[in-house]
Amino acid sequence: MINKNAPHPLYHQVKDHLEAKIVSGEWPKGFQIPTEKELAERFEVSTITIKRAVLELVHQGVLYRQRGKGTFVTSKKETDLQSLVTLKYGQKEGVKHPHHTKEFHTQEANLLIAKLLEVDEEDKVYKLSRIKMNDSMPIGLEYTYLPVKLLPDLKEEMIQDELLYSVLQNHYSIELGKAKIYFSTLTANEAEAELLQIPVGEQLFVIERFTRTVQGEVIEYSKFIVRQEHYQFYIEVNI
Amino acid sequence: MINKNAPHPLYHQVKDHLEAKIVSGEWPKGFQIPTEKELAERFEVSTITIKRAVLELVHQGVLYRQRGKGTFVTSKKETDLQSLVTLKYGQKEGVKHPHHTKEFHTQEANLLIAKLLEVDEEDKVYKLSRIKMNDSMPIGLEYTYLPVKLLPDLKEEMIQDELLYSVLQNHYSIELGKAKIYFSTLTANEAEAELLQIPVGEQLFVIERFTRTVQGEVIEYSKFIVRQEHYQFYIEVNI
Numbered sequence: 064m065i066n067k068n069a070p071h072p073l074y075h076q077v078k079d080h081l082e083a084k085i086v087s088g089e090w091p092k093g094f095q096i097p098t099e100k101e102l103a104e105r106f107e108v109s110t111i112t113i114k115r116a117v118l119e120l121v122h123q124g125v126l127y128r129q130r131g132k133g134t135f136v137t138s139k140k141e142t143d144l145q146s147l148v149t150l151k152y153g154q155k156e157g158v159k160h161p162h163h164t165k166e167f168h169t170q171e172a173n174l175l176i177a178k179l180l181e182v183d184e185e186d187k188v189y190k191l192s193r194i195k196m197n198d199s200m201p202i203g204l205e206y207t208y209l210p211v212k213l214l215p216d217l218k219e220e221m222i223q224d225e226l227l228y229s230v231l232q233n234h235y236s237i238e239l240g241k242a243k244i245y246f247s248t249l250t251a252n253e254a255e256a257e258l259l260q261i262p263v264g265e266q267l268f269v270i271e272r273f274t275r276t277v278q279g280e281v282i283e284y285s286k287f288i289v290r291q292e293h294y295q296f297y298i299e300v301n302i
Numbered sequence: 303m304i305n306k307n308a309p310h311p312l313y314h315q316v317k318d319h320l321e322a323k324i325v326s327g328e329w330p331k332g333f334q335i336p337t338e339k340e341l342a343e344r345f346e347v348s349t350i351t352i353k354r355a356v357l358e359l360v361h362q363g364v365l366y367r368q369r370g371k372g373t374f375v376t377s378k379k380e381t382d383l384q385s386l387v388t389l390k391y392g393q394k395e396g397v398k399h400p401h402h403t404k405e406f407h408t409q410e411a412n413l414l415i416a417k418l419l420e421v422d423e424e425d426k427v428y429k430l431s432r433i434k435m436n437d438s439m440p441i442g443l444e445y446t447y448l449p450v451k452l453l454p455d456l457k458e459e460m461i462q463d464e465l466l467y468s469v470l471q472n473h474y475s476i477e478l479g480k481a482k483i484y485f486s487t488l489t490a491n492e493a494e495a496e497l498l499q500i501p502v503g504e505q506l507f508v509i510e511r512f513t514r515t516v517q518g519e520v521i522e523y524s525k526f527i528v529r530q531e532h533y534q535f536y537i538e539v540n541i
Contacts, residue, residue, distance in 0.1 A: 079412075086414045122489035124508075144485075145539055173318075175325045228541070239541040246383075246535045248487055248505055250361035266487055266505055269363075274541070296485045298537060300384055302467070302478040302513070 065106050073108055077116035080106070085125060085136055092138035096126065127292055130262070139295035144244060162205070166192035167219040169211055176208050179273070179284045187211035191222070194258060195289075201259050203289035213237070213282055228274075231282060240277040244270060246296075249288065259290060266291060304345050312347055316355035319345070324364060324375055331377035335365065366531055369501070378534035383483060401444070405431035406458040408450055415447050418512070418523045426450035430461070433497060434528075440498050442528035452476070452521060467513075470521060479516040483509060485535075488527065498529060505530060 065076050081102075084090040096102075099117065103110040117134060120126040128134050169187045177184040188208050195203035207227065209217065214235055221230050231237045247269045249255075256263040267288050274283040304315050320341075323329040335341075338356065342349040356373060359365040367373050408426045416423040427447050434442035446466065448456065453474055460469050470476045486508045488494075495502040506527050513522040 083413050086417055119491055122491060124486050124488060144537055174322050178325055241538055241540055243536055243538045246485065247363055248507075248530065249363060250505075252358055252361060266489075268487075291487065297482055298383060299480055299482045301480055 065108060074112045074115040074119070077102075077106055077108060077112055078119050081116060081120060082125065090136050092136050094136045095133045096136065098133070124291065137292065139291075140293060142294045142296050144296050144298045161196055162193040163196055163201075164191070164193050164219060164223070166190060172208075172210075176284070179281070180208055180210050181281045182210050182212075189214070189217055197293070202293045203287055204255065204258055205285060205287050207283065207285040209283055210281070213276075213280065227283065227285075237282060238277040239282070240275045240279065242272055242274045244272050246270060255288060259288075261290065268294065268296070304347060313351045313354040313358070316341075316345055316347060316351055317358055320355060320359060321364065329375050331375050333375045334372050335375065337372070363530065376531065378530075379532060381533045381535050383535050383537045400435055401432040402435055402440075403430070403432050403458065403462070405429060411447075411449075415523070418520070419447055419449050420520045421449050421451075428453070428456055434526075436532070441532045442526055443494065443497055444524060444526050446522065446524040448522055449520070452515075452519065466522065466524075476521060477516040478521070479514045479518065481511055481513045483511050485509060494527060498527075500529065507533065507535070 064080065065073060067073065069076060081090075081096070090096060096117075097105070099110045099113045102113045102117075106113070117126060121128060121134070125137055126134050127137050167189070169189055172180060172182050172184055172186050172188045174184055176188055177186065180186075180188060182188065188210055191205075191207040191209070193205045193207075194201050195205060211217075214231070217230075221234060228239060231239060248266050249269050251259065251261060251263055251265045251267055253263055255261075255267065256265065259267075268291055270287040270289070272283070272285045272287070273281055274285075276282050303319065304312060306312065308315065320329075320335070329335060335356075336344070338349045338352045341352045341356075345352070356365060360367060360373070363376055365373050366376050406428070408428055411419060411421050411423055411425050411427045413423055415421075415427055416425065419425075419427060421427065427449055430444075430446040430448070432444045432446075433440050434444060450456075453470070456469075460473060464472075467478065470478060487505050488508050490498065490500060490502055490504045490506055492502055494506065495504065498506075507530055509526040509528070511522070511524045511526070512520055513524075515521050
């Protein structure tokens with residue numbers, strides 16, 4: 064199988080073989096791959112070569128490691144980015160993936176939040192922190208800030224089971240205009256790692272959403288921090 | 303400035319102060335921040351505290367480090383994801399950010415490419431590898447695969463200065479249908495690090511694009527690997 068006289072490195076060949084098993088479906092999504100020792104025996108190469116090939120596939124996101132358990136074929140849920148801002152998705156979503164509320168209170172907007180919500184630093188804002196769960200596993204952190212003056216008397220119960228956009232439209236009769244959604248990543252710090260039960264330093268996806276009313280006021284700023292293992296984000300566009 | 307008797311850690315306070323300087327514009331985009339020693343003196347805390355605050359902001363992508371140069375306020379170009387699939391953007395783009403072609407040839411589709419392009423493993427495909435430049439700095443790697451049977455006699459010169467979508471439409475009279483764009487990240491391996499002149503292990507954005515004709519055939523698969531320092535991707539949606 065492996066040609067030890069080929070010009071390109073051995074681990075490239077091993078990587079190609081492993082990739083072929085995944086692409087062909089011989090190793091399906093979620094499958095636990097054999098140990099490095101087993102693979103080294105099967106391919107008749109050193110475990111160092113196997114390690115390097117596996118590491119490349121981990122770095123590419125094709126495989127992932129679970130500490131103390133082994134190495135698995137990545138299985139991500141395809142998620143349409145547009146669905147993050149539609150109500151239809153949200154209504155199903157709220158039931159399927161409940162939130163655990165950590166914080167809900169009003170506070171003065173600090174410099175950063177004031178800038179994001181386009182309010183004054185002394186203006187009051189609601190701060191909502193939630194953990195998104197999936198089968199009792201934490202999969203994401205959500206931080207939402209809302210201007211108090213546009214949403215008087217918002218109560219935690221109102222957003223407990225209902226989607227935020229529904230509350231804005233139905234309880235406050237706010238006409239929503241546009242949402243702008245930014246993408247980035249961050250390296251989990253201690254607090255994030257603890258909340259998500261992951262190692263410090265894991266790369267996480269960050270989605271920031273600004274929602275404006277049809278009048279152009281910022282009605283919401285949210286920051287979603289989600290595990291990459293769980294989502295494969297995409298958009299689909301007509302050309 | 304710093305309250306040493308406050309209940310939350312000192313580095314949190316330092317981080318808040320640094321963030322305020324950035325948000326207020328006192329430290330503008332691209333600004334080189336003072337050294338850790340200078341900051342430690344200014345805030346009257348240890349350099350360990352400063353290091354930790356700075357590291358958190360680096361992990362959040364607010365600051366970035368350049369080896370041997372110092373720490374800077376991140377300055378990213380806002381890039382509309384939709385623009386990746388419009389011709390208007392591309393035409394300007396081709397001139398402003400030229401490509402350096404590394405590879406252009408036909409080959410047999412291997413298992414992975416065959417699956418992605420929905421062709422047989424024995425079918426011929428074009429492989430195009432390019433480096434995207436900005437002011438003679440490499441900022442991204444682009445790998446494109448195209449099915450030969452739908453695009454006979456494609457020549458390197460044809461796509462040298464013209465955008466791929468224009469070539470498909472104008473030279474081949476292909477009606478483009480939908481594009482699906484996936485988002486992920488990867489950790490730079492040695493080859494990628496060398497091509498992009500960055501350290502091994504840097505987190506890179508990966509954008510994969512599948513383009514279909516109106517008949518539904520996959521006409522193109524591209525993988526763009528870009529530096530996070532240079533782009534802030536977003537989409538804007540009407541609600």
